[in-house]
Amino acid sequence: MTTKELLEYDDVGDALREGRALRPAREYRFLLAHGDLDFQQRHVRDPVPLGRQVLEAASLDPRHGYSLFAILPSGEFEDVRLNEPFDLRERGAERFIAFQSDREFKLTLNDDEMRWGKPVISGAVLYGLAKPGDNEAVFLEVPGGEDRLIEQSELIDLTVAGIERFITAPKPPVTFEIIVNSRRRTVDARTVTFEQVVQLAFPGQHEPNVVFSMTYRHAASAPHAGELAAGGSVDVKKKGTVFNVTRTVQS
Template sequence: MTTEELLEYDDVGDALREGRPLRPARVYRFLLAEGDLAFQHRQVSDPVPLGRQLLEAAGLDPRQGHSLFAILSSGDFEDVRLNEPFDLRERGAERFIAFQSDRDFKLTLNDDELRWGKPIISGTVLYGLAKRGDGEAIYLEVPGGEDRLIERNELIDLTGAGIERFITAPMTFEIIVNSRPRTVDARTVTFEQIVQLAFPGHHHPNVVFSMTYRHAASAPHAGELGAGGSVDVKKKGTVFNVTRTVQS
């Protein structure tokens, strides 16, 4: 391929999402954040840059004591050594975070105080640290509000005021179906599942169900749900109304 035939750029994230290798291009685009979650597009001309070249692409001076980490698709952090090559074509990482800090960050996990050497922690790390029972998940305590479920691929900023407090608890969701409280053990519920909660048992082919919902976690937060559909519910308070019609 000649220089004229090269793409202007290829995006590492696009390649990962499309399940394809990086294409020959003049530059390769990736995401980098500086000690927070404010990721910005950066680019390098080499698909196998040194760690220091990734920093320099963001205007950072490698001599100023930066640490650089790649965030893998699993949510794990991988140390990127500044004088060693990092193959953007093979490592499965689109996002990078640079830190310039020797500070420890405090958090609690089931009332055990932990110290973490980076201002960002991933859900994968928290799940690895936690001692969980069967069917339990990790939640961020929200004083005066609803505790927030932590997803494995989520990144949590520890730099805010106060100490982030995490707990393990059964992954149950309290919903309302036709004015009656019900409990489900997964965030995503299906049309068919809600129909069974509203009208248990086998249904005659002539019976047709219609369903509306409100206060859902997913967008839109309210609407109609049809056969084969699903919606994400909140920890508490998602409401479903199901009606049954017999066709002649």
């Protein structure tokens, strides 16, 4: 590919979600937050930038005592050395977060007080610290309200007023909200079959001469959109996977 044929930029997040390698481009786009969870789009020219180049993409001066972390798909933090290369093509990280602080942040986990050196903590770290059982999950206590389930992939801001209190408790029933022929439906498993969706769209028994066809979009599994045939299945998102089912009577 010649220089003229290079893409203006390729997006690291798009490549991860589409399960493909980064394409040759003039720049590579990623997300960077500075001390909070406000992620902004940034660009670097090299797909294997030094940590300091990642900071400089956001006009942050590496000489001012920054710590830089890549947030892996699991939600875990990986330390990015400022003078070492970080391969955007292989590491599976779309998001970076930079801290300029020597503060410690307090939190409690199952009534044990802990100190954390970053203003943000991931669900993956909390699960690693809590070690919940197979049927347990980590929750953020909400005084006077319903405790909030923490997902392993999410990030929690510890800079809000007060001390964040986390507990382990039994997992709630897992449900997935899908849309079938413009109507919201709830299923209790991530994988749904062609036959299940047909029953949600057209309940009951069907004559042998009735044929169904189905399309879907916003699925969790790849491809994220397409046609689903009898006997097939697809993994749905927690919320928002859409199915359209048509019914045809053959003569």
